[in-house]
Amino acid sequence: MTIPIFLLYIWLSNMIGISLLMAAITIGFAFLASALAGYLTGLVGSSNCPISGVTVTVLLIVSLIMLGLGVTGPEGMAIVIFISAVICIGGSISGDLLQSMACGQMLGATPKKLQISMTLGVLAISGVIGLIIAVLHEAFTIGSRQLPAPQAFLMKGIIQGVLGGEMLWPYVLVGMVLALVLILINLPVLPVAIGIYLPFTLSVPIFAGGLIRLTTNRFLKKRFGSTDEEEVSDWVLAIKQKDVTPSEKTIRTGLLFTAGLVAGEALVGVIIAVLIVIGINLSIFPEAPWWPGLLVWGYIAALLAYIPIREIINKNKTK
Numbered sequence: 587m588t589i590p591i592f593l594l595y596i597w598l599s600n601m602i603g604i605s606l607l608m609a610a611i612t613i614g615f616a617f618l619a620s621a622l623a624g625y626l627t628g629l630v631g632s633s634n635c636p637i638s639g640v641t642v643t644v645l646l647i648v649s650l651i652m653l654g655l656g657v658t659g660p661e662g663m664a665i666v667i668f669i670s671a672v673i674c675i676g677g678s679i680s681g682d683l684l685q686s687m688a689c690g691q692m693l694g695a696t697p698k699k700l701q702i703s704m705t706l707g708v709l710a711i712s713g714v715i716g717l718i719i720a721v722l723h724e725a726f727t728i729g730s731r732q733l734p735a736p737q738a739f740l741m742k743g744i745i746q747g748v749l750g751g752e753m754l755w756p757y758v759l760v761g762m763v764l765a766l767v768l769i770l771i772n773l774p775v776l777p778v779a780i781g782i783y784l785p786f787t788l789s790v791p792i793f794a795g796g797l798i799r800l801t802t803n804r805f806l807k808k809r810f811g812s813t814d815e816e817e818v819s820d821w822v823l824a825i826k827q828k829d830v831t832p833s834e835k836t837i838r839t840g841l842l843f844t845a846g847l848v849a850g851e852a853l854v855g856v857i858i859a860v861l862i863v864i865g866i867n868l869s870i871f872p873e874a875p876w877w878p879g880l881l882v883w884g885y886i887a888a889l890l891a892y893i894p895i896r897e898i899i900n901k902n903k904t905k
Contacts, residue, residue: 587613588609588610588612588613591609591612591613591668591672592605592606592609594668595608595609595665595668598661598664598665598668599657599661599662599664599665600661601657601661604655604657604662604665605665607655608648608652608665608669611648611651611669612669612672612673615644615647615648615669615673616672616673616676616677619637619640619641619644619673619674619676619677619680620676620677620679620680621680622640622677623637623640623677623678623680623681624677624680624681624683624684625684626681627680627681627682627684627685628684628685628687628688637674637677637678637681638737639776639779640673640674640677641670641673641674641677641737641741642737642740642741642744644669644670644673645666645669645670645741645744645745646744646748646758648666648669648670649666649744649745649748649749650748652665652666652748652749653748653749657749658749658750658751659749662749663745663746663749666745666749667741667745670741679704679708682704683700683701683704686700686703686704687700718856721856721859721860721863722855722856722859724859724862724863725858725859725860725862725863726859726862734785734787734788736783736784736785736788737783740783761779764778765779780792794887795844795890798887798890798891799840801891802836802840802891802894802895805895806833806836806837806895809833809898810831810832810833832897832898835897836894836895836897836898837894839893839894839897840890840893840894843889843890843893843894844890847886847890
């Protein structure tokens with residue numbers, strides 16, 4: 587893969603020496619990112635894949651390298667973006683493969699066939715992902731309120747800041763100190779970082795989901811006792827085959843339901859984008875009224891709390 591990456595960088599920058607050096611750096615960082623993402627995904631699951639943090643870190647390092655080489659124009663920025671893209675995709679595929687291998691081991695599949703299937707899957711998605719992104723951009727405009735893409739704006743800010751000489755390094759240092767303090771007081775860094783750079787429209791549903799999980803946990807604690815053990819073993823609960831307690835079954839149901847909502851929301855978003863692009867207008871109001879959306883939002887929140895514990899509630903009613 588080094589050869590096509592090298593040729594791509596030449597096409598972007600018309601600088602052979604820089605392109606060769608950056609292609610080698612790309613492969614080295616991609617190896618490290620893939621190992622890290624695959625390892626953490628294998629331990630915990632795809633939800634713990636640190637690909638965003640790895641990508642941003644590599645982006646900052648590579649931008650500093652390009653700055654040291656004196657390549658600060660649009661060509662250098664394009665190379666940095668593509669380096670980060672290659673590393674991000676490599677880490678993501680590594681995490682997916684480790685997740686598939688974990689599931690495959692439970693089902694009796696062989697690693698060889700899993701890797702062949704994964705390769706075919708990567709080739710298949712490579713043929714359509716560009717079209718999907720183009721449709722989403724035409725329908726919503728990437729970076730707009732409808733499709734904010736906060737991570738892309740963060741990456742853009744880092745590249746323009748470092749290579750354009752406008753980087754606010756005090757903010758970077760403050761972030762590093764804040765992360766160190768959070769680690770020292772034993773608080774998770776990632777949720778705090780996500781809360782800082784995600785738009786408010788995404789932070790509110792995440793916070794609401796946490797409140798719903800807190801409510802169901804209190805219900806389970808009242809019904810079955812402490813849920814501390816389940817809290818630290820969600821992945822174990824998801825794959826457990828025998829001796830599943832009612833409390834464990836409840837948590838597993840909630841995990842599956844919420845995962846389905848996340849995947850379903852993404853698929854529905856693509857379907858809506860296709861309808862917009864081909865000119866099919868199913869809207870009832872010219873502007874979305876707030877109260878129907880609030881009702882639907884509340885209904886989904888109620889489902890998130892009810893579906894995991896409904897079996898317990900129904901058993902209590904039958905008694």
